[in-house]
Amino acid sequence: MFRPKLLFTSLAAVLLGACSPQDQQAKTAAALAQQVILPTYSRWVEADRRLAQSALAYCSGQLDLERARADFYAAQKAWAELQPLMVGPLAEGNRTWQVQFWPDKKNLVARQVEQLLDSKPEINAAVLAKSSVVVQGLSAYEYILFDSNIDLADDATRARYCPLLEAIGQHQQRLAEEILVSWNAKDGMLEQLSKFPNPRYADAQEAIAELLRAQVTAIDTLKKKLGTPLGRFSKGIPQPLQAEAWRSEASLANIGAALNSAEALWHGADRQGIRALLGRDQQELVQRIDAAYAEARGKLEALRPPLAELLASEAGRQQLSDFYDSLNRVHRLQEGDLAKALGVQLGFNANDGD
Amino acid sequence: MLRRHALTLGSVLLGALGLGAWKLFGHQPEEPLLLSARDDGDGNHYAVGYRLDGTRAFATRVAQRCHDIVEHPQQPLALFVARRPGTESYLIDLRDGRLLQTIVSRPDRHFYGHAVFHRGGEWLYATENDTRDPGRGVLGVYRFQGERLMHDHELPTHGLGPHQLAWLPDGETLVVANGGIRTEAESRVEMNLDAMEPSLVLMRRDGTLLSKESLPQQMNSIRHLAVAADGTVLAGQQYMGEPGEHADLLAIKRPGEALQAFPVGEEQRLAMNQYTASVAVHDALRLVAVTAPRGNRFFVWDLDSGALRLDAPLPDCAGVGAVKDGFVVTSGQGRCRFYDCRGAQITMQPLELPAGLWDNHLRLV
Secondary structure: OOOOOOOHHHHHHHHHOOOOHHHHHHHHHHHHHHHHHHHHHHHHHHHHHHHHHHHHHHHOOOOOHHHHHHHHHHHHHHHHHHHHHOOHHHHOOOHHHHOOOOOOOOOHHHHHHHHHHHHOOOOOHHHHHOOOHHHOOHHHHHHHHHOOOOOOOOHHHHHHHHHHHHHHHHHHHHHHHHHHHHHHOOOOHHHHOOOOOOOOOOOHHHHHHHHHHHHHHHHHHHHHHHHHHHOOOOOOOOOHHHOOOOOOOOHHHHHHHHHHHHHHHHHOHHHOOHHHHOOHHHHHHHHHHHHHHHHHHHHHHOOOOOHHHHHOOHHHHHHHHHHHHHHHHHHHHHHHHHHHHHOOOOOOOOOOOO | OHHHHHHHOOHHHHHHHHHHHHHHOOOOOOOOEEEEEEEOOOOOEEEEEEEOOOOEEEEEEEOOOEEEEEEOOOOOEEEEEEOOOOOEEEEEEOOOOOEEEEEEOOOOEEEEEEEEEOOOOOEEEEEEEEOOOOOEEEEEEEEEEOOEEEEEEEEEEEEEOEEEEEEOOOOOEEEEEEOOOOOOOOOOOOOOHHHOOOEEEEEEOOOOEEEEEOOOOOOEEEEEEEEOOOOOEEEEEEEOOOOOOOOOOEEEEOOOOOOEEOOOOHHHHHHOOOEOOOEEEEOOOOEEEEEEOOOOEEEEEEOOOOOEEEEEEOOOEEEEEEEOOEEEEEEOOOOOEEEEOOOOOOEEEEOOOOOOOEEEEEEEO
16 A cells, blocks of 8 residues: 655654754653653552552551541642543543542432442442442542541441441452553553554654643643632632542642642653653743743732631631632643644544534 | 646546546655644644654645545546535645645535545535534535535535545445434534434435435444455444433444444543544454544444454544554644554554644645
C-alpha cells in the first residue's frame, strides 16, 4: 500500500547533529515519568498498603480512631497528588470511580453503604469488588470514619462497619498494586513515556501533550472542587456538603496536595519539567506561570480555618473566591498560552462531539 | 477545462464519462486520498484532502465547520457536509480543492453533518432538522441541475434528530440513524433528554418506511453507521444517561435479523465513556472499527465472531476508514495512525499527516 516517509524531524536532527524539539520532549517525558510520576504512584501504593493494615488493626482494637483517621488522611492525600498525573491505566476504564466518588450530589455514598451493610453484613473484598463503585473507595471509608451519625465508640456499630472498612482497605491496596505493576511492566507506562514511538504514543510530542492535558484537566477539576461548595455553579449559594472530603474536613488540604503535584509536573525534578520545554524567547510566559503558581500557593496557605467555616462568613468566602481566581489564572495560562507555546491541542472532538 | 466539460454534460453521461476522467487526473488507487474536515490552531475551518504519505492535495478554507464527507460515485467531487447546526455544505473539486458550490440549507432547516449521493450520481440525500418542530427529522433531497446541486424535495426520516445515513448494498434502500434528540436552530443543547426517541430506520428513497427499530434504553442515541457489503449494519451509540449505567454502545443488524447489541466486552464498554464517534467496516477482512474520543480509545472487532482484535489508546480519536490492509484513524489531538490488520497481531504505524484538529469523520477515495 502506501510508504510512510521517514520522520523528517529525526532525519534532520541526525544530519544537523542537533538536539531536536522531539529529543527534548522525549527526555522530558522520560524524566517526569521516572522522577515525578512513578514516585507519586509508588507513594499511593504505600499509603494504600498502610490503609489496609490500618483497617485490620483498628477493627481488632490495636489502633485507636485517631491513628486510623491519620492513615486515611495519608491515603487521601496520596490520591489527591495523583490527580494531575492521571495518565495510563488508572485514567482508563472508569477506574478512578473505584477510588473516590465525587461529586456526590445525592449523598449516594451514605445511602449505598447503609444499603450494602443491610443486605450483605458479611461483606468481604471479593463481594465488594462486585458491588457499586460508590462503596468501593475512599469516599465510603471516609463516611464510616467521620460521619457524625456513626458512633464508632459503640461496639455494635463498629461490628457493623468494620467488615466494609477492611474490605475497602484491601480493595484499594489491590487496585493500587495492580496499577503500579502495569506501569513497570514491559510495554507499560514507564516504558511508553520513555521510548518513542510505541503502541500508545506515536511520538514524544503526544506524550507531552497527554501529560499537559492531565495536568490542565486536574486544575480545572480543582476549580470545580472549590467552586461547587463556594456556590459558583449554584447562583452564589454556598454548598458546603457538596465539597470533596467535607466529612474529613480535608477539602482544602486535598486541593493543596493536587496543586503541588501539578506544579511538580511544571518544574520537574532537576529542572526537567514541562517548564524546560519553553525556549529563551518564551521566558516571559515561564515567569508568568511561575508567578501564578506562587500566588495560588500563597493564597491557599493563608486559608487557615476549614472550608466549612470559611464558607460561613462573608470574609471567608471572599478569601476563597480570591483563591479560586488564582487557580483560574494557573488554569488559563496552562490551557491557553502554554498549550499554544508547546503546540499542544488540548481538546477538539472529545469535549464537543457529534 | 475538462472538468467543466464533463460536468456540463448532464446526469445521463455522468456515469459513462466520469470515472475515466477522474482516473486520468492522476488519482492513484495505491495512494488513497483522505478527505476530512479540519481546523487550524486559530479555529478556522477547512475542507482538506491528503495523500496518506502526508502530501497535501488541498486545504480549502470554508466558513462553517464540516463533519462528514460524501464522495460523488463518478465525478471527482465531494460534498463536505456542515456539522450541526450548520447551514452550509461545500461541493469541492477533489483535483484541486476548488470550492465549486456552497449549498445553503433552506429556511427553517439545518444540516446534521451527514449525507449520501445516490449511486446514479444525480441525487443527494442529507439529514436535516425541521427547526419549526425542533428535531423532526427530514431528508433534504437535492438534484444536480447541470453542475449545480439544487434542492428538489424533502422526505421524513420517520424519527427525531437524524444523524448519519447510509445505503444498503442495493443502493436504493436507506438506513437512517435517528439520534432521538431534539435541538433547536443555532443550538447544540438537548431539549428532550427525558423523552428521547432514538431509532434505526430502513426506508426506500421515495420515503416509504420499511422498518423502525430501537434499542432497549431510551437515552441511548443511535448516531453513526457503517454497512458491510453483505448488508450487515453497524450502529454506534452515544448514551445520554448516567456515566455508571450499562448502555450498549455498538449494535449490529445482520441481514434479516433484528437490531441487537454487538458483544462488546465490559472492559471495552467502560473504556468508551458512553460515547462512540465513527464506525467503519473492512469488508475483505470482515472487521468493524470504532473510535471512542471521550475514552481516548480505538477498537477493532471481528465482525462475524465478535472477537476483540484491538483495544488501543488514541487521544481524541476521530475518523476511521478502511484501506487495503487495515484502518486509517485521525485524531482531534494527536497523530493520525495506520493499523495494519492483516496479521494475528494488529500493528500501528504513525502517519506523516498533520497532527490534531481532525473532525470526527474521514473518507478515503
